[in-house]
Amino acid sequence: MKNCIRLCCVICLLGACFSVAKSTAGEPNIIVIMADDLGYNDVGCYGCKDIPTPNIDQLASDGVRFTSGYVTWHMCGPSRAGFLTGRNQASFGYYKNATLPFDPKQGLPKMETIASLLQKQGYVTGGVGKWHMGTANDQHPNSMGFDDWFGFLSGGLMYYPLDHPSYKGKYNPLKRPARWRDIHHTLPLIHNQTPVKRERYLTHELTDAGIAFMDKNSEKPFFLFMSYNAPHLDLEAPEETIANFPEDKMSKVPGVKPGARSVYGAMVYELDLGVGQLLSKIDDLGIAKNTVVWFLSDNGGMSRTSDNRPLRGSKGRAYEGGLRVPMIVKWPGKTPQGVVLDEMISSLDIGATSIAMAGGDPAQAGLHGKDIQQYMTQQSTKAPHDVLYWHTGRGQTRQGVIREGDFKLLTAKGKAVLYNLKDDLGETTDVAASHPERVRSMLARWDEWNKGNAPDLWGTPDRPYQYAEYEWLKGSQHYKATSE
Template sequence: MNTIRTHLTAIFFAFTVTLLTASAQNEEPSPPNIVFILADDLGWQDCGFTGAKFFETPHLDKFASEGMNFTAAYSGGPNCAPTRACLMSGTYTPRNRIYTPGGAAKGNPKYMRLLVPARERRDEALNKKAATFEITNSLDPEFVCIPEVLKPAGYTSARIGKWHLGPDTQGFDLSTSNGKDGVEKKHYGDVDVAEKLTDRALKFIEDNHDVPFFLYLTHFDVHTPHRSRKEVAARYEEKLKALPKEQRENFKPVYAGMVEAVDTSVGRVVDKVDELGISENTLIIFSSDNGGLPSVSQLNPLRGQKGSLFEAGTRVPTAMRWTGTIEAGTTCDTPITSVDFLPTFAALAGAELPTPQPVDGINVSNLLSGGKVKKRSIFWHYPLYLPGRGLEFEVPGGKTYSWRGFPSTSLRNGQWKMIEFLETDTVGLYNLEEDPGEQKNLADSMPELVAELRAEIDAWQESTGAPIPHQPNPDCILD
């Protein structure tokens, strides 16, 4: 009798194991956790893994070495708010209508050939006449954003840090600008803010590591005002003294300290993911919202700066790690941009794309495993003016002036970059493989390619409703 009972028990156990194994095999794989860490104003070469010579980013460098370095990653806009709107909504700036945080052009209106709303213009009647297209500082709540796309797929989401898109939380379960509850405030210049944000991010990861989660950790560093912990800045002061005199003016110890604060944050987040044993099911992305400032960032050989559609304004340091999916130590030179993240995250989560809202980006998840995506153009549009390093020209009195931002549309397709200068109805055509600094305009020597790319820009402007300033500015004193 005992023998029969033993045999029956063994058969039942084997049958149960078989059922459990079959059930496990038939289960859908759990969608990955997604962590997106965004720095503010970090230049393309301000990290060790992108070529920094003075700044110390050991955690970011290790992170990039364990994943993939995206050498042709671009922000959706040349400054903060436009990029964040593109990232969250998957739409280009003409659709979300966010071009600049200030809602108007900056700089001397007398040097603006086209009539656009200008902050420094004193003639309010003329400013009203200039307002021929909509500019907003807030993302319309009607836009469906990443957390709203992911929620039906079972995701819990948090935005910790800078939002810069208005009062709506756009579906985040947790929204905090400094790690504490309350309405959004700016925390620029707080030397401890990166640590505070990271503390809250780690708690969110711990509290939600057994369910799919989306964490958007968005730093205020390295935005102005530049302030750092004194002991960290002092260490870089000593490092600066060891450099030859002619090199010292290129680096700012306080800024280096802010870069280090972001680097430390990334290291802490990665360590927490590893500690919890979820690295094989967690995609971690690091990027910046736009290019850097020439006073502190290492921009060469790129042209322009933050606020410019030249490369230094929109090319950003970007790396991704997903243990077991992304091969360690790999590089991707396929251009990607901010609008690609919403459709990519939706695909990874098995979520539906928003409708009827257009999605301008594409799913680039194939790149993570070394695959390819269809060749396409990516676009930028800026209908205003912003002074700074970029497009220099002579002004009366024998002086020069420079716009970093100017009415323009730009496109990148493969190795080719085209900028359409709306003031003069001319273009710049650059081969970025041979001329990453955009110094040699090839437009005159390649008329067929110019015609092809201009037609593509024209079609894109029409399809997105991109505003094209066309009224001459009666205040302009230029020839």
């Protein structure tokens, strides 16, 4: 009998060891850190001189930095819709930002997301920060594949509690009728369905939430989407941090006022500190060797704050400065260290690669990105894409972008413009006249791709949507029961 008991104990211990081994040597943990409106040249490893970003730079030194990393649109909402679903958002009609958070027509339709697909592969899924995909019950992150969500459902949020003295009572309470932007930026911070009392600078709150998620779930494969609000407007940062970025020491960026650059620099610095804390927690938990970390921005930086040079344009424009973003990945023991890769990749590839890493089939899941594990680990130097497409208008009209090798064509209002990015990264010289056949073939290729795209998901709202009665809104100035 004693021998049987000993044997059972040994079997149990072996089972426990196997369980732990699976969490540390099986499917990798996947963390995606997404900045909001970060300029291409506002990270040290991409050339920034006035804003120190040592932690993001270290991530690049330890992993791979892409110079041609693209998002799927030049504005927050559609770009995030593409990333979160792993599908080009034009395929389901997501062409513009959701401006009214309580309009049930605006935001993602009910569909699979990267998070829900990873759930099916046995991952625990967490999200922190900005959502911007709608607020209806079936659009809540918990209904879209996230087991745990800490953040806000709108497209932005004030960086301090609404009763902060610097706001001088402007936001608490709001004047009615309120502007759509003020509604967005004053929704409550929530943990799943429960409002959270805000006490500190938003970037600090979000970093701590990400750390808490990892603390809780480090013994099982997890996916964490760290969706920072910074450095999106409003321009707000701790005074002591702003003091480290005096106006006369900031880079002179055309169109950017020194004061705006100063506060923006402080915001990017605070973001970098958060990245450093997340990376330190991964090390402390002993899971670094089996954790993939991505970093990117959701679109290019704003013209009034950011430095996108040498790229032309900014957020809201279809030039490189709106679509090409900082993009980094680290996978210890897999990706080479400090390597710079120049072939074009898409934010859609992050979802496809993640599903493949988790043991799933991106193509069977209907994802539009590619599994780029071979390229990012340099087991293959073959370019993942020979062409990328963007729909940059509203609806199915011919307004978009196609990049084919070194050439990029923009079409809008019946006019096509062609640039050779190899010779002209700043998109200064239209070469369409000297390449008529290429223009025709690229337009035809874009038109063929566009046939699969959908009409607008929503039109112009017919009422202002000032209030809603969601459970997570209770206690906020935006809650109002329909029976009242």
